[in-house]
Amino acid sequence: MSEPSLKKLKMSNSSSPPTIGTHNGHFHADEALAVYLLRLLPTYTNANLVRTRDPSLLETCDVVCDVGGVHDHSVARYDHHQREFTATFPDRHTKLSSAGLVWMHYGADIVEAVTGLPAGQADNTLLFNKLYDDFVEAFDANDNGIAQYDPAALRKAGIEKKFSDKGFSMAGVVNRFNYAQADSREAAKKSVSTDSDGVNGKENPQQEEDTRFLKASQFVGEQFTSELLDKAQSWLPARAVVKEAFTSRNQYDSKGRIIVIPYKSEGVPWSDHLYALEEEAGDQGSTLYALFAENGEKDSKWRIRAVPLELGGFENRKALPEAWRGVRDEELSKVSGVEGGVFVHAGGFIGGNKTFEGALEMAKKAVEI
Template identity: 30%
Template structure:
């Protein structure tokens, strides 16, 4: 398949669009040119040509009536390509992705990485010195360089692929974690306590999965030897808790904490009352149950 984009100086949108298409379509013959004849003969064109027609596989966005997202944000070429080819690209970027998480991963990448490039390319979002768009543009040859633009584009694309692969795999891990947290919540003996068999990011599942009753999340430490009882904040990034741990436990450790909490193998309770721990799963669950029974410090 012959795929065409513009020659010369490149930006993050055309570089990332090429990476998405390589993953979605397999080996492609990518040509960088502004020759109207070559553009007209191509199987797919992006970021050049003056035509936006998805049915004809034409994905330029440099026109007065430019394509926009549902919220009015203008697309860049990678936004258009990700919209139509991102789902096909994901199995190559994340080989073990499951059918049930594919849409979630596609959406997260679109909401974060792809949208930020759309905004930067169209001049409607803040672009700090460390912004991904500027880092990709830095691959363009300097004024005194003899390096061909196509060579530099290939180097930029290799880096962009690494970024996209990592972002997709992180989004996949987050989606898988949400599935596990929701499954644990369904199996919970008490809907206010979710017990996980490993440490993983649970916040997104709690807030986006409708787990409004959950007060505490129980999970093992990464290196073993302890289990933790974490109070759930009332909202993302909050320093409060839906239900704080009892005042009488806070700041205590080991024997003193065990005695105050009424268990045998307590480890600690943080002075702020948002987390405590014990050496066994059973005791840590008991800590959550006792905190609920005491009903102390409910966030307002």
């Protein structure tokens, strides 16, 4: 997904840094992320930022996002507000925002710039798609007013929210940056500008607003970079480990209900890969428990984790037996009939044993109860 050739030619003929354009005024999470993503590309690392709705100023920018009424990759224009706009990420259904547009066109190059994995390589493609699914798509949905669940269906079913998570969301945090904070107000007071009449000494509201936007962009960008690096350094290498464990699961249970993560693979993010591997094998929902060591030592204690119904959910395919829940140590060994019991959480989603053999025996009993 290379950068537009017209823009490359334009910038190669100029010694000045390129310019990223977006709109001024109230800002949202999508353009805050879009600007940060563009600056991860070598071409735009040192780019200037212009926040305006003036078409004549936007025309001078090398790349423009979330304003201008045009989506045209050949001239680096990435707006999604036009009436006829319907673009979605490949094989997805959520209409794109400026964040999704930038990611769709430049994401593979961004993955390469941050991780060193060449665009077009299989691992790069895995991360490109994974970051859209786990991070960028939520920005698209939020900016386009798309809810995770159909509100009308929820009302019809009589399902009500237990609490509001508005202030907890990424978009909620970005929205707070729209309102002046003490440090940005102070920075604006110190700035001196010249207006059209040549009068010096006025506070610069636009500069204050731009300062708040850049802080918002930095905030969402740090979250994005953290997510990408975690996926590249932890999630991606874990796939091979979990695939091997999934392939060999029948040696622990003839029905493949127990998966064992090797003890030397401490902290493996297994659940995400497990769902994908089950789907690839056409065996969704078959794995009930995952066993893994507390650390990478041979004498490590072992944990039993009930596999959630869905990724990140709190319901399990099969919770650990009710009689074991909230019980510890010798009492747990007695009620479970397995020596070396350490604990089972009151919620039944996780438990532990002093040894691998003990944890495996607990899991084998639990699948039959």
